Amino acid sequence: MPRNRTELETINHWLGQLQTLQSTCTHQSTIAADSLALMQQASEVQQVYQTEIACLALFENHPQGQAILTEVHRYLRLVETQCLFLKTARSSAKQQQQQTVLGQQISAIIELIQALLSSDVQT
Numbered sequence: 001m002p003r004n005r006t007e008l009e010t011i012n013h014w015l016g017q018l019q020t021l022q023s024t025c026t027h028q029s030t031i032a033a034d035s036l037a038l039m040q041q042a043s044e045v046q047q048v049y050q051t052e053i054a055c056l057a058l059f060e061n062h063p064q065g066q067a068i069l070t071e072v073h074r075y076l077r078l079v080e081t082q083c084l085f086l087k088t089a090r091s092s093a094k095q096q097q098q099q100t101v102l103g104q105q106i107s108a109i110i111e112l113i114q115a116l117l118s119s120d121v122q123t
Contacts (some may be wrong), residue, residue, distance in 0.1 A: 007056050007057065007058050010052050010053065010056065011053065011056070011058070011113065011117065013048075014045070014048050014049065014052065014053050014113075015110060015113060015114070017041075017044065017045050017048060018045055018106055018109055018110050018113075019110065020041070021038075021041050021042060021045055021106055022103055022106040022107065022110070024037075024038055024041060025038060025086075025099055025102045025103050025106065026099065026103055035083070035086055035087040036087070038083060038086070039083045039084075039087065042079050042080060042083050043080075045076070045079075046076050046079075046080065049072065049073075049076060053072075054069055054073070058116070059116075062116060062119070064116070064119075065116070068112050068113075068115075068116050071108075071112055072109055072112055072113070075105050075106075075108050075109045075112075076109065078105050079102060079105050079106060079109075082098060082101055082102040082105060083102065085098050086098040086099065086102060
């Protein structure tokens with residue numbers, strides 16, 4: 001389990017932000033109407049990652065912590081790029097395709113963090 005309660009709270013808060021972002025990107029009407037809000041939400045998730053998540057001792061103390069951080073960082077860059085693609089998509093079919101990819105990338109981040117937390121509980 002994370003070394004102290006504040007680490008767990010921080011991670012859970014960030015996971016909540018990711019889940020909200022994922023929920024937002026799956027609502028087609030929301031995306032078509034307000035891609036800028038989605039980009040802002042994604043930017044906030046990335047900012048919290050950089051300022052609060054990446055520096056947690058949990059990642060330093062876990063055998064695969066650095067590898068997980070690298071993957072999460074990579075996915076966050078992909079999410080940022082995908083948001084730009086979504087913003088410029090003109091057809092609804094292209095928007096749906098971009099939304100699907102964006103949702104998959106966010107799911108991958110959530111799964112990485114949850115796997116880290118569950119493996120840390122077992123050790």
